[in-house]
Amino acid sequence: MKAITIRGVEPAVAEKLRLTAAKQNKSLNQLVLEFIKKNLGMEKEKKYSRDYDDLDRLFGSWDEKEFDAIQKKISQERRIDQDLWV
Numbered sequence: 001m002k003a004i005t006i007r008g009v010e011p012a013v014a015e016k017l018r019l020t021a022a023k024q025n026k027s028l029n030q031l032v033l034e035f036i037k038k039n040l041g042m043e044k045e046k047k048y049s050r051d052y053d054d055l056d057r058l059f060g061s062w063d064e065k066e067f068d069a070i071q072k073k074i075s076q077e078r079r080i081d082q083d084l085w086v
Contacts, residue, residue, distance in 0.1 A: 006032075 021031040037043050062070065 017028055017031060021028045024031065026034075034043070
């Protein structure tokens, strides 16, 4: 792979790049390569990055009584029948 040196990077720009890379848990090199690829239209498309929203209507719709009933049922289903495992 080819190595490229970028000259004339202002200290403020270098610091912003360094902070951004650290925030994203990436190396400075990785961050800059991603910027370049994105701006050249060469960014890889994520194959499996679909956002699902089919259950969003249920979020926050249970009251305390319904939640307790559902939680009780889940707890019953998780119980291990010792007779089956002996």
